[in-house]
Each structure stands twice: as C-alpha cells, then as structure tokens.
Amino acid sequence: MTRGAILQIYLPIAELPINVFMIFAMGGTVGFLSGLFGIGGGFLLTPLLIFSGIPPAVSVATVTTQIVASSASGVLSYWRKAGIDFKLAGVLLCSGIVGSAIGVWIFGILRSLGQLDLVISLAYVTFLGTIGVLMLGESMKAIMRRKSGKAPAGRKPGQHNWVHGLPFKVRFRRSKLYVSVIPIFGIGSSIGFLGSVLGIGGGFMMVPALIYLLRVPANIVIGTSLLQILGTMAVATFLHAINTQSVDIVLALTLMIGGVIGAQFGAQVGQGMRGEHLRLGLGLLVLLVGLRFAFNLIVEPEDLYSVSVIEEPVK
Amino acid sequence: MRQAMHSLTTLLTVFFLALISGAPALAEKLVSAVSSSHVAITSNFTGTEILVYGEIARDAETVSRTGNQDVVVVVEGPLERVTTWRKDRIVGLWINATSQTYIAVPSFYAVHATDDLRNIASDDWLKQYRIGLEHLPLAALGTRAPALERNAFKAAFLRSRVQNGLYSQMSKSINFLSPTLFSTTVDLPATIPTGDYKVTTFLFSGGVLLDQQEQVLTVAKTGFEQVTFNLSRQHPAVYGALAIILALFTGWLAGVIFKKD
Numbered sequence: 001m002t003r004g005a006i007l008q009i010y011l012p013i014a015e016l017p018i019n020v021f022m023i024f025a026m027g028g029t030v031g032f033l034s035g036l037f038g039i040g041g042g043f044l045l046t047p048l049l050i051f052s053g054i055p056p057a058v059s060v061a062t063v064t065t066q067i068v069a070s071s072a073s074g075v076l077s078y079w080r081k082a083g084i085d086f087k088l089a090g091v092l093l094c095s096g097i098v099g100s101a102i103g104v105w106i107f108g109i110l111r112s113l114g115q116l117d118l119v120i121s122l123a124y125v126t127f128l129g130t131i132g133v134l135m136l137g138e139s140m141k142a143i144m145r146r147k148s149g150k151a152p153a154g155r156k157p158g159q160h161n162w163v164h165g166l167p168f169k170v171r172f173r174r175s176k177l178y179v180s181v182i183p184i185f186g187i188g189s190s191i192g193f194l195g196s197v198l199g200i201g202g203g204f205m206m207v208p209a210l211i212y213l214l215r216v217p218a219n220i221v222i223g224t225s226l227l228q229i230l231g232t233m234a235v236a237t238f239l240h241a242i243n244t245q246s247v248d249i250v251l252a253l254t255l256m257i258g259g260v261i262g263a264q265f266g267a268q269v270g271q272g273m274r275g276e277h278l279r280l281g282l283g284l285l286v287l288l289v290g291l292r293f294a295f296n297l298i299v300e301p302e303d304l305y306s307v308s309v310i311e312e313p314v315k
Numbered sequence: 316m317r318q319a320m321h322s323l324t325t326l327l328t329v330f331f332l333a334l335i336s337g338a339p340a341l342a343e344k345l346v347s348a349v350s351s352s353h354v355a356i357t358s359n360f361t362g363t364e365i366l367v368y369g370e371i372a373r374d375a376e377t378v379s380r381t382g383n384q385d386v387v388v389v390v391e392g393p394l395e396r397v398t399t400w401r402k403d404r405i406v407g408l409w410i411n412a413t414s415q416t417y418i419a420v421p422s423f424y425a426v427h428a429t430d431d432l433r434n435i436a437s438d439d440w441l442k443q444y445r446i447g448l449e450h451l452p453l454a455a456l457g458t459r460a461p462a463l464e465r466n467a468f469k470a471a472f473l474r475s476r477v478q479n480g481l482y483s484q485m486s487k488s489i490n491f492l493s494p495t496l497f498s499t500t501v502d503l504p505a506t507i508p509t510g511d512y513k514v515t516t517f518l519f520s521g522g523v524l525l526d527q528q529e530q531v532l533t534v535a536k537t538g539f540e541q542v543t544f545n546l547s548r549q550h551p552a553v554y555g556a557l558a559i560i561l562a563l564f565t566g567w568l569a570g571v572i573f574k575k576d
Contacts, residue, residue, distance in 0.1 A: 008359060008361045008505075009358055009359065010356060010357065010358050010359065010360045010361075010505070010540060012536060012539070012540040012541075012543040012544045012547075013543070013544065013547055015506065015508070015509075016505060016506045017360060017361050017505045065558045065559070065561075065562050066562070068559060068562035068563060068566065069561075069562035069563070069565040069566040069569075070566065071566065072562065072563050072565075072566025072567055072570070073566040073567065073569040073570035073573075074566075075566075076566070076567060076570035077570060077574075114398060114400055114411050114414060115410075115411060117411070118410055118411060122408075234559045234562075234563075237555055237558050237559050237562070238552070238555040238556065238558075238559060239555075240555070241547065241551045241552070241554050241555025241558060242551040242552060242555060245547055245548060245551055247547070247554070247555065247558050249543060249547075249554070249557070249558050249561065250358075250543070252558060252561070252562065253561065253565070256561075256562060256565045256566075257565070260565065260566065260568075260569035260573075261569075263569075264569075264573045296409075297408045297409055297410075298407065298408065298409070299409075300404070300409060301402055301409055303471075303475075304401050304402045304403075304409075304471075305399055305400065305401050305402075305468070305471035305472070305474075305475065306399070306400050306402075306411070306475070307397055307398070307399050307400075307471075307472055307475045307476070308397065308398050308400065309395050309396070309397050309422070310395075310396045310397060310398055310416070
C-alpha cells in the first residue's frame with residue numbers, strides 16, 4: 001500500500017507528500033540562522049521551500065504562519081525585558097495591515113495571470129540584492145574601522161535627517177522619539193506588502209529602516225520590529241487563508257517546531273560573535289539568495305514549458 | 316424416416332448455431348472489476364496502485380476464436396483546466412510569455428493495453444474512445460496559433476504530465492492469467508488529485524470494439540486530511556484563525572521551554 005512511507009507526510013493543502021525530516025531540517029537550519037542574526041528568516045525559508053518543490057503559493061502563505069510562531073517567542077522575551085515600544089509598534093502594525101491586504105490581493109491577481117513566480121523572483125533579486133550589498137558594505141566598513149582602531153561614530157543627541165522635517169509629528173515616549181507618522185506608515189505598509197507577496201517577515205529591512213531613518217534606539221528596535229512582524233504576519237496568514245487558501249497547517253507546524261529549536265541554538269552561538277561579523281555573514285547570505293533567484297531568471301531553463309492547473313478538479 | 320429426422324436435427328443445429336453466431340463479434344462479453352473502489356489519502360499517503368482485472372466471457376456454444384483479442388484499460392481522473400506556459404527571453408530574462416489553455420483535460424490518465432495501440436484499432440476508434448495520450452482531445456482555448464505551435468504546446472503538456480507520473484501509456488502491460496482472464500496494475504502517484512475516476516475496460520478484436528465496461532474509482536482525503544482541507548475551503552476564516560492560534564501557541568511554548576534565567 002505505502003512505499004517508503006516512514007519519513008513521508010502528506011500535506012493536505014499542498015496536496016503532495018514531503019519528507020518530514022527534510023522540512024524539519026530546513027526549519028531548524030533557518031531557525032538557527034534567525035537566532036544567530038536576529039532575523040525572522042522568511043526570506044531564506046520561502047525560497048528553500050519553493051526550490052524543494054512546494055508550490056510557490058503554498059510556500060509563501062505558509063511561511064507567514066511560521067513567522068508568527070518564530071516572532072512570538074522573540075516578542076515574549078523582549079516584552080519581559082521591556083524592549084518594546086507598543087505605540088510605535090501599533091502605528092507600524094496598522095500600516096502593515098494595509099500593506100499586507102494590498103499584497104494578498106495582488107498576490108491573487110498575479111497567480112491567476114501566471115506571473116506570480118516571475119514577480120517573486122524579480123522582487124527577491126531586487127530586494128535581497130540591494131540589501132545584501134548594503135549590508136556587506138556597511139559591515140566591511142565597520143570591520144576596517146575596528147582594525148584601524150577608530151571608534152565607531154555613535155548617535156549624537158539632536159542629530160536629525162530629512163525625515164524629521166516631515167509634518168504630522170507624534171511623540172513615542174519609549175523610543176524617545178518625536179517624528180512624523182508619514183515615514184512610519186511608509187515603512188510599515190511597504191514591509192507588510194512585501195511580506196505577504198514574498199512570504200517574508202521583513203525584519204532584515206525593518207530593523208535598518210527604524211535605526212537609520214527614524215533613529216529608534218538599539219535596545220528597543222528589535223522587540224518593536226518583532227511585535228510589528230508578528231501582527232502583520234498574523235493578518236497576512238488570515239488573509240491568505242481566506243483569499244488564496246494556500247496556508248498549509250501541517251507544513252507550518254513542521255517548520256515551526258524545527259524553527260524554534262534551531263533558533264535557540266543560533267541565539268547562543270550569536271551571543272559569542274561580533275556584531276559586524278554577524279552582519280557580514282547575514283549580508284553574504286542575503287546576497288546569495290538573491291543571486292540564486294537571478295541565476296534562474298538569466299540562465300536558459302532546461303524546460304521552457306511549464307504547466308499550471310487553473311481550477312480545482314471539477315467535483 | 317430416421318434418416319430424415321437426423322437431417323432435420325442437423326439442419327436445426329446448424330441453423331441454431333448460425334443464429335447465435337450470426338453476429339460473431341457480439342458473442343464475447345467483457346466482465347471487469349477494480350480491486351478497490353475507494354482510494355483513501357491519509358497522512359502517510361505516498362501513492363498506491365489499483366488492480367484492474369476481468370474476464371472475456373464466451374457463450375458455451377461459441378467456437379473459440381483464434382483471432383487476436385485485445386484488452387485496453389483506461390483510468391481517467393476528474394477533468395480540470397490547465398494552462399501551459401512557455402518562457403521566452405524578454406530583456407535578458409526568461410519569462411512566461413506565451414500560453415495555451417486547455418479546458419476539460421483529465422487530471423490523471425493511464426492507459427494499459429495488451430499490445431501497441433496502433434495494432435489494436437484504427438486512430439478513428441482510439442480518438443472516439445479517448446484511448447492513448449495522443450488521442451486525448453486537447454483543444455486550446457481561443458487560440459489562433461499555427462498548428463506547429465499548438466503541437467509544440469500539446470507535446471510539452473503531455474511530456475510534463477508523463478514526467479510527474481500523472482499521465483502514462485503502457486502497451487503489453489496487461490497480463491493474461493488464462494486465455495480469458497486478464498489483469499493489470501495501474502500506479503497512482505502521490506500527487507493524484509481527488510475526485511471520481513473513470514476506469515474503462517475495452518475489448519477489441521480485429522480492430523473492432525466488441526464490448527466495454529466502466530467502473531468508478533473514488534479518490535478522497537480521509538480523516539485529518541479531509542477535515543483540514545474542508546475547513547480551509549468551507550470556513551477559511553476559522554482555518555486562518557486556527558493557524559494563527561497554533562503559531563502563537565507554538566511560539567509561546569518555545570519561549571517558555573527555552574526561557575533563560
């Protein structure tokens with residue numbers, strides 16, 4: 001009846017069997033890296049799932065669920081340390097929900113047009129490529145600085161950039177900030193949008209944006225970003241469940257378990273490493289994933305043809 | 316007198332024989348069955364196989380025919396609509412550029428036969444009964460593409476389906492256990508769609524269809540898989556909420572278990 005069924009588990013939504021240990025290992029590896037670098041790891045997990053044969057729609061939708069789980073445990077620990085600006089997270093979350101609703105809507109349209117894979121690939125190439133290069137540059141500079149013995153330039157009080165000249169200012173006590181809601185809305189909605197289209201939490205974009213654009217203090221930024229990601233991804237999961245119906249709960253659970261365990265080990269290893277070395281590693285990783293997608297777009301595929309089923313089989 | 320009676324009996328017998336063999340082609344009946352009418356997709360489902368078997372029944376009086384008889388078994392899954400895309404290089408990138416959409420193609424199709432299909436019956440017969448991959452009616456929706464282009468898409472579609480095991484065609488794959496008993500096993504891969512499948516058995520002789528039999532095979536998710544799938548389709552909001560709760564719970568649990576103090 002069943003052939004070599006010991007390691008296989010049937011995914012009810014993806015409608016194919018997968019090797020449990022392979023998915024568990026993937027979740028674990030990405031969890032390890034996410035604990036190491038302090039990121040969600042969605043941008044690694046979604047491509048891994050797609051490259052291992054799970055339909056892109058299911059991969060993207062399911063990873064949003066996995067990110068809810070991985071950010072939930074992070075939020076808990078930052079909450080205990082009072083490392084969250086709830087007001088800032090709330091504003092980011094509201095804008096994130098708007099972005100993610102638009103994202104899920106566009107996701108459905110692209111899927112029906114047959115161009116979902118292309119958009120996912122292009123977006124990965126663009127965003128990961130850019131951010132990877134920026135991270136590499138920044139961390140290399142920091143490493144050079146350390147080698148040459150210069151002290152890194154810290155945040156000076158009263159230091160402002162163009163963002164601080166915008167209207168509709170709101171005070172965020174926990175972050176000691178008084179800034180316009182416009183950039184906050186922009187950051188929140190664009191990351192929410194990318195999150196639901198690409199199946200990424202966007203922490204690796206959110207954290208630098210909050211630090212460099214809004215000057216959110218370092219002890220607040222990760223907890224706040226995690227809470228925002230948790231909220232946005234929970235909404236994205238819900239919208240995907242309703243709109244694209246491609247959230248696979250079995251796949252999500254397998255990934256979560258691997259992920260949370262891996263994250264614990266990653267966090268322990270990460271504590272013993274220098275910040276700029278971690279950022280260098282992360283930058284390389286981000287760039288590699290981007291290049292992998294670029295490779296698929298540029299190199300002539302083995303089979304030019306692909307088949308996609310449009311409707312459910314007629315019942 | 317006795318002589319006359321004897322001749323009469325002979326005559327009658329001959330007449331009777333002539334009557335029943337008047338349409339010799341119809342004397343053979345086909346009886347077929349499927350090993351199981353239900354395929355259950357459970358959490359450890361990795362594909363399965365079904366046995367299609369049967370008998371070519373002859374009337375007792377029928378003279379055993381020496382002409383070659385052929386059996387064909389066709390398993391057809393529920394119909395679906397598919398699009399075949401072809402990538403083209405556009406500004407240096409390989410992008411899905413042209414497509415052809417087929418309506419009502421079987422989601423699964425397997426044909427097993429006692430011989431090469433072209434030895435069994437003419438193309439007209441095979442087309443009429445949708446026997447053989449090349450005889451599946453694959454008409455592209457609203458296309459004005461030239462025949463060469465259409466055939467390239469059709470070939471690509473069939474190739475892809477054969478590669479992932481959803482379509483197959485095997486000649487000389489039906490075994491005769493006795494001169495009249497036959498059987499064949501059809502592989503159902505792990506990715507088969509759910510729904511009602513049609514299992515049709517054909518009996519051909521000398522290029523003519525003598526009889527055909529049809530059975531229904533139901534492929535369905537059962538237990539947890541069925542509940543999960545139905546929930547996601549019928550109550551997507553509940554399903555989504557459950558997914559979120561599950562994720563929050565797992566995250567919280569991990570936070571509690573690995574709490575460092």
